Amino acid sequence: MRRIVFAGFRGTGKTEVGKIVARRLNFPFIDTDALIEEKTGRSIPDIFHEDGEERFRTVERQVIAALPEKDVVIGTGGGVVTDPCNMQHLRKESVLVLLFADIDTIEKRLSRKPRPPLTNLPLREEIAEMMERRRQHYRAAADLCIDTSETTPAAAADCVIQSLASGYGTEESRKTALAFFSTGRINPQAFRTLTNLLTGKDRDPLTRIMGVAGYPAAHSRSPTLFNALFEKYGINCHYTVFEDPELDEIVRVARSIDARGLSVTIPFKQDVMEYLDEVDEHAAEQIGAVNTVVFACGSAIGYNTDWLGVRKPLASQKGAEAVLLGAGGAAAGAAYALTDLDMKVTILNRTPENARNLAERFGCAYGGLGEMDRLKPDIIVNATPLGMNANDKSPLSDDQLRAGMTVFDLVYTPPETPLIKQAQRLGCKTITGTEMFIEQAKEQFYLFFGIDVPSDTIREILA
Numbered sequence: 228m229r230r231i232v233f234a235g236f237r238g239t240g241k242t243e244v245g246k247i248v249a250r251r252l253n254f255p256f257i258d259t260d261a262l263i264e265e266k267t268g269r270s271i272p273d274i275f276h277e278d279g280e281e282r283f284r285t286v287e288r289q290v291i292a293a294l295p296e297k298d299v300v301i302g303t304g305g306g307v308v309t310d311p312c313n314m315q316h317l318r319k320e321s322v323l324v325l326l327f328a329d330i331d332t333i334e335k336r337l338s339r340k341p342r343p344p345l346t347n348l349p350l351r352e353e354i355a356e357m358m359e360r361r362r363q364h365y366r367a368a369a370d371l372c373i374d375t376s377e378t379t380p381a382a383a384a385d386c387v388i389q390s391l392a393s394g395y396g397t398e399e400s401r402k403t404a405l406a407f408f409s410t411g412r413i414n415p416q417a418f419r420t421l422t423n424l425l426t427g428k429d430r431d432p433l434t435r436i437m438g439v440a441g442y443p444a445a446h447s448r449s450p451t452l453f454n455a456l457f458e459k460y461g462i463n464c465h466y467t468v469f470e471d472p473e474l475d476e477i478v479r480v481a482r483s484i485d486a487r488g489l490s491v492t493i494p495f496k497q498d499v500m501e502y503l504d505e506v507d508e509h510a511a512e513q514i515g516a517v518n519t520v521v522f523a524c525g526s527a528i529g530y531n532t533d534w535l536g537v538r539k540p541l542a543s544q545k546g547a548e549a550v551l552l553g554a555g556g557a558a559a560g561a562a563y564a565l566t567d568l569d570m571k572v573t574i575l576n577r578t579p580e581n582a583r584n585l586a587e588r589f590g591c592a593y594g595g596l597g598e599m600d601r602l603k604p605d606i607i608v609n610a611t612p613l614g615m616n617a618n619d620k621s622p623l624s625d626d627q628l629r630a631g632m633t634v635f636d637l638v639y640t641p642p643e644t645p646l647i648k649q650a651q652r653l654g655c656k657t658i659t660g661t662e663m664f665i666e667q668a669k670e671q672f673y674l675f676f677g678i679d680v681p682s683d684t685i686r687e688i689l690a
């Protein structure tokens with residue numbers, strides 16, 4: 228049996244519920260806050276008061292890194308999940324059970340106990356502020372999710388034990404999902420794996436399914452990447468392909484088997500927003516597209532990590548002059564990233580009207596592709612699909628490029644596009660679409676699991 232780790236805000240019942248679950252499973256219970264007090268010989272309010280929160284978090288990290296690896300139930304402090312290093316340790320061969328409660332309940336429970344202040348705010352405001360700040364982290368720790376507002380610790384423990392035994396989805400929903408996956412779009416070996424995971428005799432009920440949603444999607448490199456990362460970090464998940472012309476069908480299946488999440492690709496990045504309970508401010512308000520859906524505690528939350536995939540490789544060139552080719556979905560994320568880096572951006576597109584619409588949203592200049600001749604940018608970002616097809620030529624002529632400028636081609640199949648080869652020949656600095664893929668996938672993994680994967684790890688897996 229792997230470890231069971233309780234996460235959640237203070238006052239949600241991690242210790243009480245964890246102790247009962249441990250007793251019923253005949254496992255020891257370890258409370259990380261108690262271990263910290265034992266290790267330092269001081270109470271947690273004293274450590275906060277005398278040494279500050281940072282020192283407390285350092286000791287907490289040491290305690291978490293040294294926890295036993297199996298057959299144990301662990302209760303954690305409320306802020307543990309915000310540290311990616313802690314999440315890496317806690318996620319290994321473990322089930323994370325998120326306990327939550329409404330603010331009135333938490334306030335009532337906490338007002339009875341001594342507590343180290345996390346802010347200078349009154350208790351209720353502090354709870355609201357900290358819960359909001361940690362929301363995304365708690366979601367990344369929600370393999371199972373139990374609301375303890377109205378239940379006794381014993382009833383909550385019953386729920387946990389029942390969920391551990393039944394796992395994700397129902398027998399019927401798993402069978403229906405298998406029919407959805409059996410369209411021949413997934414390769415035979417991957418389909419056999421999925422069949423075992425969903426309906427196999429010895430299936431592990433706690434293996435969670437997730438995948439890439441698109442049409443087409445079978446070519447995606449995300450399954451290879453994510454499944455290798457699950458192996459590396461000891462995460463009990465399987466990543467597959469949700470390929471269907473109907474987004475409605477994809478979302479229905481994903482929800483019915485309680486999938487961990489979806490990476491969303493062409494042509495659903497805008498349409499998927501209709502299916503979400505919440506969208507983060509970057510994805511919704513600014514870019515208008517979602518490429519990541521996290522399912523947590525019954526809700527579907529949308530994020531956009533594409534823009535970070537453009538921003539990160541260009542982060543050292545703040546304030547530069549940039550030309551963005553294209554005005555579609557990828558260009559919207561790129562425009563957001565470039566303007567976020569205070570760049571002076573001109574958007575050029577085959578259909579100038581579309582360039583104008585995008586430019587107006589982000590305060591950029593715009594024009595048709597022919598305008599490139601009069602511009603001398605420091606950076607060119609290609610967000611058109613030109614370069615994907617075998618017969619495609621570079622979207623630019625040699626005299627539109629100059630040595631020293633940066634050329635970033637978002638197209639990642641093939642890894643070396645005609646534009647990248649041309650830019651290398653002319654002495655430009657080049658960034659391939661693979662870099663964008665790596666950075667957006669790294670951010671996705673963080674949103675799904677709270678772990679910060681080094682970019683080089685992803686690069687090695689994809690090589």
Ligand code: NAP
Pocket residue numbers: 493533536553554555556557558576577578581610611612613615637638639660661663664665667
């Ligand atoms: P999209 O929404 O369909 O937009 C395509 C854009 O390219 C439109 O502005 C379109 O112009 C223009 N375009 C299409 N064909 C063209 C042609 N033959 N000549 C000139 N312009 C043309 O597509 P998208 O989702 O933005 O994707 C664009 C590219 O980014 C794809 O190759 C995709 O693989 C890549 N991408 C890479 C990553 C990564 O991780 N590296 C992530 C996302 C996307 P009109 O307005 O005139 O139609």
